[in-house]
Amino acid sequence: MFDHKDISLVELSEKLENNMIFVLSKDRSPEDANLLHLEWAVVSQLDGQKTVGQIAENLALSRNEIEEIFHKLTSQNLLVLVNRSGEDSLVSPEFFKILSHEMTLLLGPVAGIIIEDVLEMIRMNRENFEVQNLPVLIELLTNQIDDPVKQVEFQKSIYNRVRVYLFK
Amino acid sequence: MIIEEFLNDLTRIRNVEAVSIYGIDNVLIDSWTVPGINIKTITDIIFHYFQIFSVLDSQGQNFKEIVISHENGQLYARILPDLLFIVLVKSMADIALIRLVINVKITDLLNSRNFQKTLKKHSGKHPNFLDKKFLDESEREYLKSLEL
Numbered sequence: 001m002f003d004h005k006d007i008s009l010v011e012l013s014e015k016l017e018n019n020m021i022f023v024l025s026k027d028r029s030p031e032d033a034n035l036l037h038l039e040w041a042v043v044s045q046l047d048g049q050k051t052v053g054q055i056a057e058n059l060a061l062s063r064n065e066i067e068e069i070f071h072k073l074t075s076q077n078l079l080v081l082v083n084r085s086g087e088d089s090l091v092s093p094e095f096f097k098i099l100s101h102e103m104t105l106l107l108g109p110v111a112g113i114i115i116e117d118v119l120e121m122i123r124m125n126r127e128n129f130e131v132q133n134l135p136v137l138i139e140l141l142t143n144q145i146d147d148p149v150k151q152v153e154f155q156k157s158i159y160n161r162v163r164v165y166l167f168k
Numbered sequence: 169m170i171i172e173e174f175l176n177d178l179t180r181i182r183n184v185e186a187v188s189i190y191g192i193d194n195v196l197i198d199s200w201t202v203p204g205i206n207i208k209t210i211t212d213i214i215f216h217y218f219q220i221f222s223v224l225d226s227q228g229q230n231f232k233e234i235v236i237s238h239e240n241g242q243l244y245a246r247i248l249p250d251l252l253f254i255v256l257v258k259s260m261a262d263i264a265l266i267r268l269v270i271n272v273k274i275t276d277l278l279n280s281r282n283f284q285k286t287l288k289k290h291s292g293k294h295p296n297f298l299d300k301k302f303l304d305e306s307e308r309e310y311l312k313s314l315e316l
Contacts, residue, residue, distance in 0.1 A: 054183070054259040058241060135264035152271065159272045166265065167180050 016067050018053030022046055022079045033076045042069050048082055089131040091165060096126045098161050103141060106150055114144050131165045138162070170198040170286065174277040177269045183241070183258035184266070186210050190252040195290045197251075205256075214243070214254050216307065235263055246270055250278075250287060 023046055024030065030043050038059070045055045056066040073079050096115070103111035118140045119125055124133060138158055145151045171179065171187050178187050179200050186201040188210065199207050233246045241258035244266055255266050277283055303311070 049183075050258055053261070054241075057260055058237070058239075058258075132261065135262075135268050138268060139264050152275070155268060156272050159268060163177070167177065 016052060016070055018051060018056070020052045021048065021050065021082050022052070022070075023048045023082050025078055025080045028077050030073075030078055033073075033078060038065070039069050039072060042066075042073065043078070046079075089165075091129045091131055091134065093126060095161065095165070096129075099141075099158065102154060102157055106145055106154055115141065118144070134162050134165060170277065170283055171200045173282070174273050174280070175269065177273070178255060178266060181257070181262055181265055181269075183262050184255060185241070185258065186254075186256040188214065188254040190254070191250065191287060191290045194252075197286055197290065210254075210256060213238070214245075233267070235260070248274070248278075 024043065030040070035043065038061070041059050042055055042061075045058060050058070052066060052070065055061075056063070061069070070079070100112055100115060103115060107114060118137065119129075122133070122136065122140065124130075124137075129137075138155060142151050142155055145154055170189060175187060175189075178184055184202075185205055186199070186207065188199040188207070189197045191197050194215075196211065199211075201207050201210065231247065233244065236243045236245075241256065242260050242263065244253075244255040244257060244263055246253040246255075246267070253270060257263065257266060
């Protein structure tokens with residue numbers, strides 16, 4: 001069912017990413033390992049769907065904590081990497097042309113500057129913008145529009161453009 | 169039926185596990201869940217939050233939406249004059265998309281004849297369980313802990 005991938009301990013410690021998805025290994029039970037409370041909490045979240053980032057968020061764990069826990073679970077051969085979510089999910093530069101056009105219709109010539117300001121605020125850029133961040137970008141740009149009616153018009157218009165990315 | 173017709177995109181969000189729409193008298197108008205999720209269990213959970221939501225509203229807090237963490241993710245509730253939307257989602261990261269889908273689809277839903285007929289069918293037939301007189305002791309304690 002899953003595209004199981006072997007991942008070495010060294011590789012994991014270097015590359016643990018928020019979009020990785022793990023399941024428990026069938027070769028070893030967590031009951032055989034000496035796990036702490038938080039490590040059990042992480043184990044209980046491994047359902048083959050939640051990403052590392054989601055688990056950290058659900059359990060309110062810091063980046064260091066989640067890395068440490070996954071490092072330990074991997075070192076004990078308890079985990080199998082099944083997938084990564086969001087691969088190949090960058091927004092095309094064409095989308096930003098459409099976005100600029102829509103924003104210019106509403107805000108005039110300052111639209112381009114506002115888009116750049118918002119991108120800078122969320123520390124992202126047009127060249128490497130991930131699809132998963134589109135809703136936040138749209139929300140922040142909507143907040144730049146004063147008229148509530150125009151806010152809805154903007155969201156409706158741009159939503160039809162982003163659906164192709166969001167629901168592949 | 170209403171969710172399928174107007175809010176199908178919500179059900180296509182990868183981390184969304186359940187969507188429910190309630191009328192102003194708190195009657196379930198429509199619901200959708202991923203396989204393996206029991207809507208009755210979800211409804212029971214949701215009603216506790218509804219009561220709190222309702223009390224906050226009655227105290228003039230004027231909340232339009234709330235997001236509450238639960239053990240397997242987030243519960244997003246959005247209130248409109250005639251409706252309550254509830255979405256169970258695994259990740260906080262999807263809340264912005266859920267909000268966007270509702271924003272974009274809500275006008276069509278509210279204006280549809282199908283929905284108007286459904287609302288009319290339910291209106292005035294049920295007591296409002298969100299009234300604060302229905303709060304139990306634990307819910308009162310919860311509200312007290314919020315220092316409202």
